[in-house]
Amino acid sequence: MGAPVTATGEYSHYLNEVDEPSSGFELDITPTISAQYVWLASGTGNLVPPKGAWPSWLADTIDDLLDWLNQREGWDSYSANRISPRAVSIAFQFLRGISHYGIPRPFITGDTDGGISSSWESDRYSVQVDFHANSIDVFYWDKYIDEQWEDRQRRCLVS
Amino acid sequence: MSNGKIANDAVLFRRITPSFVHWDGLQSAGIPQVPRQGFQDYPEQIARQRFNLPGACMSVAVQYILIDEGYDPEKLIIGYPGYGVAAINAGVMRTLESPTGANWTQGVMWNPTDDEPWHAVVFCQNGGKKTTGMQGAIAGTATWTILPNPPNESATAA
Numbered sequence: 001m002g003a004p005v006t007a008t009g010e011y012s013h014y015l016n017e018v019d020e021p022s023s024g025f026e027l028d029i030t031p032t033i034s035a036q037y038v039w040l041a042s043g044t045g046n047l048v049p050p051k052g053a054w055p056s057w058l059a060d061t062i063d064d065l066l067d068w069l070n071q072r073e074g075w076d077s078y079s080a081n082r083i084s085p086r087a088v089s090i091a092f093q094f095l096r097g098i099s100h101y102g103i104p105r106p107f108i109t110g111d112t113d114g115g116i117s118s119s120w121e122s123d124r125y126s127v128q129v130d131f132h133a134n135s136i137d138v139f140y141w142d143k144y145i146d147e148q149w150e151d152r153q154r155r156c157l158v159s
Numbered sequence: 160m161s162n163g164k165i166a167n168d169a170v171l172f173r174r175i176t177p178s179f180v181h182w183d184g185l186q187s188a189g190i191p192q193v194p195r196q197g198f199q200d201y202p203e204q205i206a207r208q209r210f211n212l213p214g215a216c217m218s219v220a221v222q223y224i225l226i227d228e229g230y231d232p233e234k235l236i237i238g239y240p241g242y243g244v245a246a247i248n249a250g251v252m253r254t255l256e257s258p259t260g261a262n263w264t265q266g267v268m269w270n271p272t273d274d275e276p277w278h279a280v281v282f283c284q285n286g287g288k289k290t291t292g293m294q295g296a297i298a299g300t301a302t303w304t305i306l307p308n309p310p311n312e313s314a315t316a317a
Contacts (some may be wrong), residue, residue: 076176077239078218079205107181112199121181128291139291146258148292 057105058096064108065092071110081114084133091116091131165267165279167250170222173197174235175243177307193245193301195294203288206280210270216282217289219247221269224277232304243307251300252281255293263293 068083075082095106095118106118106129115132124144130137139150165171175197182191200206200215207213220235236242252265264284272278283289289297 075178076199077174077242079201079209080199081202107183109179109194109196111196113202117196119181126295130291137291139295141292141295148258150291 053100054096055099055103055105058099061095061105061108062092065116068108068110068116075110076112078112080110080112083110083116084114086133087115087131090133090136091118094129094131094136163269165221165249165269167248167253169249169267171219171247171249171252171267171279171281172222172225172232172235172304173217173219173245173247173301174239175245175307176239177241177243177309180243180307180309182309190303190306193298193303195291195298197245198289198294198297198301200282200288210280212270212280212282214282214286215288216280219267219279219281220275220277221279222246222277224269224271228276230277236305241308242305243303244305245298245301246304247297247301252297255296257292257296263296265289265293265297 065088069085069088071080071083073082074080091108104120106120109117109119111117111130111132113132115130117128117130119126119128124142126139126141126143128137128139130139134154136153137150138153139148141148175194179194179196180191181194198217200217201209203215206216210216220232222232225232225234232244235244249267252267255263255265257263262285266282266284267279268282269279283293
């Protein structure tokens with residue numbers, strides 16, 4: 001599946017291994033999404049095969065995820081929960097999988113329940129995928145026609 | 160404010176962490192969008208334990224009470240370097256709706272504390288937590304009163 005991803009900074013290891021980061025947290029990387037089988041549908045309805053190489057933004061995104069993992073309770077000044085390691089794991093697996101398809105770098109933030117939020121914005125579209133320990137929330141907005149939908153997937157196993 | 164009810168024309172302030180701001184997506188004049196992530200509710204257990212409230216809600220500061228107490232919006236970011244303050248309107252919250260006209264109305268309730276007599280909460284009238292769409296709709300009505308700054312910079316007035 002291409003060259004292994006190496007995170008920059010203090011977490012310079014392959015995130016497909018369970019490791020003990022210096023913060024004391026153990027990342028439980030349990031693959032719930034097999035990227036090999038994640039194919040995206042193009043606007044014409046045809047399946048788009050993965051491009052192969054890791055994008056340049058993936059390592060920076062991994063750093064973002066790990067930074068959020070280190071945030072303390074109340075990181076938003078309003079009693080936000082600490083970020084769940086499982087949410088980070090799920091976010092990483094998903095983002096690594098879709099990174100093969102020319103997706104631009106997502107904007108990564110935490111959410112107050114302890115999840116990870118990844119979002120993409122353009123003049124027309126807004127897409128947000130929120131990863132929690134046991135669910136994934138998806139939000140889509142076409143600003144030109146003001147069409148929105150959002151949904152929660154409680155079982156996020158994709159194979 | 161009569162009978163403890165916050166007037167519809169009340170300005171409500173919300174403190175926003177700079178980590179919610181997408182610094183790569185600045186609007187004209189270099190001003191960032193008010194992020195929808197800044198309008199998330201407390202975790203429900205926090206709302207119950209900390210404020211003795213029945214469900215999810217988010218904290219705001221009522222401008223005219225803050226002023227009556229002798230403070231300005233800068234008071235809200237003391238101890239939070241780089242944070243911004245966004246302003247929303249109570250009446251707009253009470254009439255919020257989705258793009259399809261669905262009821263997204265928010266309740267606005269004064270909830271003073273010993274330390275913050277200007278404290279109020281905004282909550283979904285239909286119950287539950289604010290959805291991403293609701294957060295976005297609220298952010299769409301918000302304006303910066305104090306701009307946040309990227310990390311390692313101090314906040315500036317909007």
